[in-house]
Amino acid sequence: MNTPATTLAFVESPVQLLNVLEWAHQQAGQQSGQQSGPKPLLDSIPPQPTRGGAAPAPPGTPAGLHIIVLPPTDPMSRGQLRRVTGIARDEGHTVHWQEARGGAGAPFKALAALAGRVRRAERIVVGDPFSRFVQLLLVPARARELVVVDDGTATMEFLAQAGRGERLRRWHRTGGGALGRLKELAYAPVSGNARRRLTPAAGRRVEVFSSMPVTPLPGMELRVNDFGWTRSRFGPPRLTKGTDLVGTSLVETGVVDAGRYLEAVSRLTREHGATRYFAHRRESPEKLRALSEATGLEIVRPDLPLELIARRGPVGRTVLSFPSTVVHTLPYALAGTGVRVAVCDIDPAWLTAAASPRARTFLAGVTDTARDVHRLPAETAPAAG
Template sequence: MNLAFVESPVQLLNVLEWAHVRPGTARSGQSPAADLTVVVLSPTDPMSRGQLRRMAELARGEGFSVRWQEARGGAGAPLRTIRELGPVLRRAERIVIGDPFSRYVQLLLTLVGGKDLTVVDDGTATMEFVAQVARGEQLVRWHRRGGRRGPRELVLAPVTFMARRRLTPSRARTVEVFTSMPVEPPPGITVRSNDFVWTRERFGPPTITRGADMVGTSLVETGVVDLEQYLDAVASLARAHGATRYFAHRRESSDKLRRLAVETGLEVVRPDLPLELIARRGPIGSTVLSFPSTVVHTLPLALAGTGIKVAVCDIAPEWLRESASPRAQGFLAVVTGTARGVHRLAAPA
C-alpha cells in the first residue's frame, strides 16, 4: 500500500498525476487508485480547505481512498493524528509527501523508518528542497530570513534533522521527486517529470476568450513584496495587456483583494480548484499573465497544444520589502529564468 500526505490542493493534484503515470500501473492494467490512500492533513484557512474539499471529491471520483484528518483542530490534534495514523503508517510500503518543509510532515517522517519516499510538487519550493538536499543543508523555506532560531525552531530541530535523514536515499529506502520544475537530481535521488498527463486527459481543451487574465501571488502575504508596489504593478500590467480578471491565490488576504478590485477594476476570481484545472476547463484568456510563481512552470504543461500564451513579469528589486530574505531576489530570478515555454515581461516602471 502507498500512503500520501497532502496539505494543499496543489499537492493533492500532483499526487493524482503521480499515481496516474507511476511505473508499473499501465503495464499491470491496475487502477492507479488500487493501492493508494490519500490522507488530507487539513489546514485552517477557509480557501485552502474549500479547494481541498473539491480536490478530495475529484480523487474519490477517480476511485481513490481519501481520509480527511482534522490535524490542526486544537492543541491535542497533532498527537491524536499521529496516534490514529500509526497503524496505516506501519502498513505502508511507500510514503508520498507534498511539502518536505512542513513541520507536520517532518514529524510523521520520523515514524516511517526505512520506507520508500516520493516527494511531489508543492510549487517552486521543490526547487529549493532539491538544492538544499544536494548541498547537505538544513531544510529552510526560501522566503524565511536567516539568523538566530527561536525557541520553537530549537525544540523542533531534532525533528527536522531526522526528517532530513529520512529524505536521503540509503540501502533501506529509495527517494524520488516527481516534479514539473527544472531540477538537477542529487546523488541517489530519482527525478521523474510531471507533465500533467492526468489533467490534460480529464479536462479541456478550454474555451479561449479575447484579452488576458492575471494570476495572483502571495508574495505580499509572505513578506517578500511591498503591498503598494504590488498593487501598482498589477494595475500597470492590466492596462498594458487588457486584462479583465484576476485569479486570486488561495493565501491572498481579503483586504488586499478588495483594494485590488477597486483600484484596478479587475474582476477578482476566487478559484475553487488549482489554477491548472481551472485554466484547462476554461474559459481562459488567450494570454495568462503571472509574476514568478509555480504556474509559470505548470500552466505551459497543462495548456500544451491550446495556443494560450503564458507571460511572466519579473519582480523589480525595489518592490522587495526590507524584511525580505536576502535570497528572495535570486530565487525569484531563477524561477522566472528556468521557466520553459513562457514569454518574459520587464517589470513595469
C-alpha cells in the first residue's frame, strides 16, 4: 500500500468494479490507438468474436491503475465482489481489499490507511458519488482528473443533482426525521466538497463513463460504456426457450410494497411463461422464498453481475425486468445475440407510503429512456389492486 498510484479507483459493489474494468478496457484501447472518436450508438455495435470463457487480457492495460475495494457487509455483495476481484487480478490490475465497515473504528482506520494514497493520485475513479465514505476520501484529494463510472441508474440522478447545484442525495432516501436532518446538516460541508470536486472547473477534468442515457454538465466529458470488455471476454450465450425474470431490491429499499411486488411477479410469470428469477444481491431470503412458493420460479442467486451471467449464458430468449439498471446495460452486453429485453413499469399504486416523492418520476424516467428494449403494453402490466 506504499507505492503511489497514477490512477486510484474506489468501488463498493460488484457492478462498480465491472464498470471500472470496462473503463480500463476502453482506456487501454484509446491509448493503443485501437479506439478513437465518439463511441458508437447501440444499434451500430457489431457482434464481436467471443469465446465461452474468459480470454487473456490485451496489451495496453492502463499503467498504474490501482483498484481499492470497499466491501459492504451483506454476504451476497461480498461474494460477488470476491469473484469480480479475481477477474480483475486476472486482467492484470492491482486490487486491494479494504474493510471500511462492520465496526465503530473501521471507517477511521480505512481513511487513515488511504489518505496518503488519495493525495498522491493523479486520477481518481469513483463508482458511487453518493457514498459518504467516498465523499470523505475526496476531501484530501488533489487529482486534476476524476472519473465517475456507473453505479447503475444512480448516475442519472447524480448528474441531475450536480447540474442543479444540490447536495448529493440518493433518490430513494427519505428525510429520516429530526435526527436525520441534523446529520445531513452536519455532513453538508463534506457532501458539498464532493459535488464541487466532481464538477468540471479550471484545471480539473471530469469524465462520466456510463451506459445510462445522460447529458453531461458543461465542460464534462462523456464516454459511453458499451460493455466491449464483457462482449470480448465472454459468450456468446446459449439461449434457452424460456423467459427469465430479473429481480429488484425496490422492496428492500422501502420503495415498493412487498405484497404488490409478489402480485406483479406472479402475473408476469403466468403471462410470459417465466421459469427463472435472477435475484438482486440485496433481496432478502424470506422474500425470495415467498416468490418461489407462490410462482414456482427457480430462484437463481448470481455469483457475478447479471451482465456477465447473461453473457456467459445460458439465458432466456426474453429477459423481463422492472425499471432498473439492466434495461440499459443488458442490450449492450447482449448485442447481436437475439435476446429480447422487456421492461414492466412500476404502477404508482405499488409504492409504499414511505417512498420518497422522487420515486415515481425517477422510475418512470428509467423506463422512458431505455433503448432497444420492449416496453410491455399497459394491459400486460399487473393490475393495481
